[in-house]
Amino acid sequence: MTHTVVSSRSREVVIGFDRPFCVIGERINPTGRKRLAAEMAAGDYSSVQADAIAQVEAGAHMLDVNAGIPLADEPAILAESIKLVQSLVDVPLSIDSSIVEALEAGLSVYQGKALVNSVTGEEERLEVVLPLIKKYDAAVVAISNDETGISEDPDVRFEVAKRIVQHAADYGIPAADVVVDPLVMPVGALGQAGVSAFRLIRRLREELGVNTTCGASNISFGLPNRHALNATYLAMAAGAGMTSAIMNPLHPEEMAGVKAADVLLGVDPNCARWLRRYRDPAAQSSDADRNSRERRRRRV
């Protein structure tokens, strides 16, 4: 059984096939959030602070922290954000950047065992990121594309993932510390995006034995009723073997999909977490209120 163990200063989170689906909060990311980008660039971390607390309260097991702001000092801002977030909440973090200097700045201040997001299958990325992972004893998200781009063929993407895992082993990083991102494409543009993702996730689990993650909301890009589509995708991906996702824990539909998948995959013993989350009608969303009204009307 593959366990990816990450930690904060005092709390360990285990990602694994026999564990509840690991929710990695996506909100601390200025990409496409102009106000947040401006704030962070100006040294105002009030939204970062609020996002950290709200996501953990909503049930995030980990938080992704990204400081990708054009023309800003990304390494410094990322390191500052990580220090701040670690002072506020006690969940492990995913240090998210495409700039190696920013990853190293983040790792150098991080307390615990971080998840680094990410490395691709491109040789020159592997050669700079993997030594960092080893040096700081971190885990890493491996994205299944390489110099040739993102293949539409899930079997080609499987081979890329396999090569990253082998490269990691060369650096002394065990497969358990590599969490593969199968790269989910928008199903509105590529009709086979769901089928391909499920096939790839299944192969990654059964043949490569690795944990997997993804940016879930990409699947529904451009389509209406995105929350329902995201929630369904998350649950079906979990059914195929996915063990974590970078997602918005503030969305009740997505969280219900993930929590229901835990129940249905037998990793929520006695449905204890489901009951705790949904038993109290006052704690539920408008969905739940509608549910309880309908429940009174319908046959069981």
Next chain:
Amino acid sequence: MTHTVVSSRSREVVIGFDRPFCVIGERINPTGRKRLAAEMAAGDYSSVQADAIAQVEAGAHMLDVNAGIPLADEPAILAESIKLVQSLVDVPLSIDSSIVEALEAGLSVYQGKALVNSVTGEEERLEVVLPLIKKYDAAVVAISNDETGISEDPDVRFEVAKRIVQHAADYGIPAADVVVDPLVMPVGALGQAGVSAFRLIRRLREELGVNTTCGASNISFGLPNRHALNATYLAMAAGAGMTSAIMNPLHPEEMAGVKAADVLLGVDPNCARWLRRYRDPAAQSSDADRNSRERRRRRV
């Protein structure tokens, strides 16, 4: 590719791995609906009529019709209900009874190729129901229990299903006309109910090549937030290979789960049905309204 073809007077519905998930409306069933039972027993079919029209408008591809009322003349009421429903809506029906005389009464008035719900693996049931299926050229729901009861072991249930398919072949009924019900247990009572169902559905599809169906809402019996659990179950079961369910098409969450699974399994070409259903915000539920507000706020 296994296709179960059922029909009404003028419309054919194909259940298959390459087809949209077949929604069989469950509402015309007096079990646990006292008022409906009293009405039907008194010859008042106004609720049957309303339920038939509402379910087809909500997107049911087929309707289940059950007239199981204690002490009533079930064969006569079932036949009457079927004639009425067929005069109102043009979808194929599932003729649902545990009484063989009622099944025959229903089949004798049915126009088209019906689905008969159901036969179990008990020898004496097989010997009376299968000849009826052959006589009326119907398809049949096969429930995977037998004289020994319902096994908790999905592999035992697989063997029961396999035996029913073999028995059907002895009567000249092809496997394509046998739709297996894996029997979903409440996950609140049996923690492995979901895992078992998915394993069984996958084996039924991959090894036996048959279509499958189930009464979906049983999975969530006794638990809160049942609609989210049912919707997630339906989608994950579809991901494992389930091709139809007897369910309530009036519940928007369950329908969204099924329709999202169609998109993600690549059986809703160009997301055309998803777009038609959810593109118009006015046609959407409060969920959708909340979605569109959140969409404006969030990064894509």
